[in-house]
Amino acid sequence: MRVLQMIFSRNFRGAERHVADLANGQAGRHDLLLLLRADHEEDGASIMRALDPAVPVRLVRPSLLGWDSWRAARAFRPDVVHSHGGRAGKVAGAWLRRWPRLATMHLDYRPAWYRRQDALVAPTGWQAEDARAKGFTGSIHRLDLWVKPALPLTPGQVAALRAELGAGPGTALLGAVGALIPVKGFDTLVQAFRRLPGDHLRLALVGQGPQRAELESLAQGDPRIRFAGFRDDAASLYQAFDLFAFPSREEPFGLVALEALDAGLPVVATDTKGARATLGPGGLVPPGDVDALTSALAARLSQSLTKHRPDLSRWSMERHLVGLDEVYQGLRRSD
Known part of the structure; x- marks a missing residue:
């Protein structure tokens, strides 16, 4: 499947880490293209440093986010457009309506960001409830995020x-x-x-x-x-x-x-x-x-600080990727 991922923020925080991990995970299972704004780096922090070399990236001009995104999508011909954050969500909703559109909520539901999406991914129950309460009429999919187990240090x-x-x-x-x-x-x-x-x-x-x-x-x-x-x-x-x-x-x-x-x-x-x-x-x-x-x-x-790792199997990247694949297929069928 041809998946166009988009994030247009100017920093490297939680949402950007999520997109980097997601793009790295999808690079081997989909034909992927990631759109970033050209001036995405801030204070020396850049999502590019977290991306696998196998992830194709296209930079778009900050003053022409919509136009450049439309040109990239027209050339790439995605089966689904997956946006993250307010700028990307608004661009996808306004400029990329030819293609099925999905957004992951990284904050609360904001109509200006999400109302023109066909579907939403809600990482938590409160976000799903917030979107429905504020009038979103598309499909909402509850998918837990993930934690990547760190390599043990000596x-x-x-x-x-x-x-x-x-x-x-x-x-x-x-x-x-x-x-x-x-x-x-x-x-x-x-x-x-x-x-x-x-x-x-x-x-x-x-x-x-x-x-x-x-x-x-x-x-x-x-x-x-x-x-x-x-x-x-x-x-x-x-x-x-x-x-x-x-x-x-x-x-x-x-x-x-x-x-x-x-x-x-x-x-x-x-x-x-x-x-x-x-x-x-x-x-x-x-x-x-x-x-x-x-x-x-x-x-x-004042208590013991002994370390103990709990069961974190619920927060599995593979589970999230499989769930996303099902959402993508549903959007593709309904297009």
């Missing part, structure tokens, strides 16, 4: 990563991964961590973003806090952590929580829709509440 590699993050023997390393933007709640995390006593504690924030200077100001004077910046090896860093924090104010899904579970880490999380979807409703703390997060971290750090 003890020496783990020790080296811990040392790089300022954690030696006898220290407890708390980690957090994500874009440094207000919605991720890292300001709450930094303030909560600073209230925890103990020279044996360390906090590593992995990610880049416009809030970094503000967070560094909040962390000033506490040498236990380390800013690691954007890392291509972020998936491996979980194995260096002892505890994971997921402090978002809002989160539609939360892949980082699954990656932490894959590394066997205990997780302290705020009560967001994404945390409920991936971790369940128990033990979550109110978003933005420094006191509550401080108490939750202190309580978890």
